[in-house]
Amino acid sequence: MTSLDDxxxxxxxxxxxxxxxPQLDVPYALNTNENPYPPSxxxxxxxxxxVMDVAGTLNRYPDRDAVALREDLAAFLNADTPGIGLTADRVWAANGSNExxxxILMAFGGPGRAALGFEPSYSMHPIITAVSGTRWIGAARDADFGIDPARAAETVAEHRPDVVFLTSPNNPTGTALPLEVIEAVLGAAPGMVVVDEAYAEFRREGTPSALTLLDGNPRLIVTRTMSKAFAMAGARLGYLAADPAVLDALLLVRLPYHLSAVTQAVARTALAHGEELLxxxxxxxxxxxxxVAxxxxxxxRVADSDANFVLFGTFPDRRRVWEGLLERGVLIREVGPPEWLRVTIGTPDEMAAFRTALRHVRAGTDPHAPRSDSVGES
Structure with a gap:
């Protein structure tokens, strides 16, 4: 048999x-930050x-630029963050935020270029960076998983990356960034600044969006997804808002007809029913x-969260705690800092099952009980 090494x-x-x-068949899957409420x-x-409306036209290519969908996305963002005045020429869509x-990395990264992110953060950032032939630079977050504006600016000024990733709310910690952090990075970055807002709809009241910084910052890109708050993970629709020149750059690297007619139709229907889905x-x-309470x-220990998940710990052997929960039918995520675990917020019944299972695991594994010091309490 041929192996990968061959x-x-x-x-x-x-x-x-x-x-x-892990994709396991368990009663309570709380590991992938999905919205637990299915469509009505x-x-x-x-x-x-x-889908039936477009089925009869599938012998033809879809709208290559997804103009109607982008108009709908711009309208949603304008309603979500009043005053930003987005139009379709400032919004782009693709197959999930990962595409x-x-x-972005194909257009602004590549061999001889570098991307920087503040870790722990979304693990796909360094993976996609590497696949694009871009060098990854990992910078550290603060002890409370936040980012100090002055230190962030110094780090960016030192490394001068071509792309900076800022995740707000951050995955896996749930931490949201004040606008002053983003502004400090924008002031120091020589290249593009990408603010990944995949969980933005879950942020607490009064937490601002980077969308408010788009005007006057042509190197700022804000990415979103319909996988989380819109409960459309299976539809695979991600999008961004940026200066029109950024879209011109992405058109150079996107695959022809990358967004199917079915995906566009499903996404537009979901947006039309946004009040229900959200x-x-x-x-x-x-x-x-x-x-959290x-x-x-x-x-x-619990990190402050503006997302639909919670990072908690700490466990000298988190694997045994993760396995103990799994034995009781609860699947959460072993991700992020070594002594921490992440649980997705589910329905009340799912969260009750998680609490019960965690108490049983804790009672049965005294050496792995959490430490008493706290992080991010308010």
Whole structure:
């Protein structure tokens, strides 16, 4: 049998591991930050009708530039963040935010160039960076998982990367960034600054979006997704807002007809039913805040979260805790700093099952009980 070692793989990819969370059949899957609320029967019917409308034209290529979809996305962002005045020529869409990030790195990264991110953060940033032939520079976050504006500017000025990634709210910590951090990085960065806002709809009241900084900052890109708050993870639709010149650059690297007619139709239908799909966001925020309070009352360290997940710890052997939960039918994510675990916010029943399982695991593994010091308590 031929093995990977027998193939002429790129040297910089040898020894790498593919991205992926465990896909296991368990009663409570709380590991991939999905929205737990499926579309209603009414929306399922509308989605089916939208697909049927385009099914008879699938012998033809889709709208190569997805203009109608981009108009709808611009309208949604304008409603989400009043006053930004976005138009379709400042919004771009692709197959999930990961393809958006890939296109950005293909256009602004590449051999001889570098991208910088503040870790721990989204693990796909360095992976996509490496695949694009771009050098990755990992900078550290503060002890509370935030980023000091002055230190961030110094780091960027020292390394002068071609692309800077800022994730807000951050995955896996849930931490949101003040605008002053983004402004400090923009002032120091010689290249593009990408603010990954995949979880922006879950941010707490009063937490600003980087969308408000787009005017006057042509090197700023803000990325979003419909996978999380919109509960459309299976549709694979990511998008960005930026200066029109950024879209001109991405057109040079995007694949022809990269966004199918079916994807465009499903995404537009979801946006048209946005009030329903986003209706569960407030409930998930409350569930998240209740879980943070409960975990802290139980003595765990918990990072402040503006997302639909919570990072908690610390465990000298987190693998045993993760396995203990899995044995009780609860799958969470072993990701981020070595002694921490991340749990996705689910339905009330799912969170009740998680609490019960965690208490059983803790009672049965005394050496792995959490440390009593705290992080990010407020």
């Amino acid at each position: 193939l002429p793989l790129r040297d910089d990819l040898r020894g790498g591991e593919p991205y992926g969370a 029967e009414r929306l399922v019917k509308a989605l089916g009708e939208a 958006i990030l890939q296109q 209706g569960g966001v407030d409930a998930l925020r409350r569930e998240r805040d209740d879980l 409960w975990l802290r009352a139980e003595g765990y």
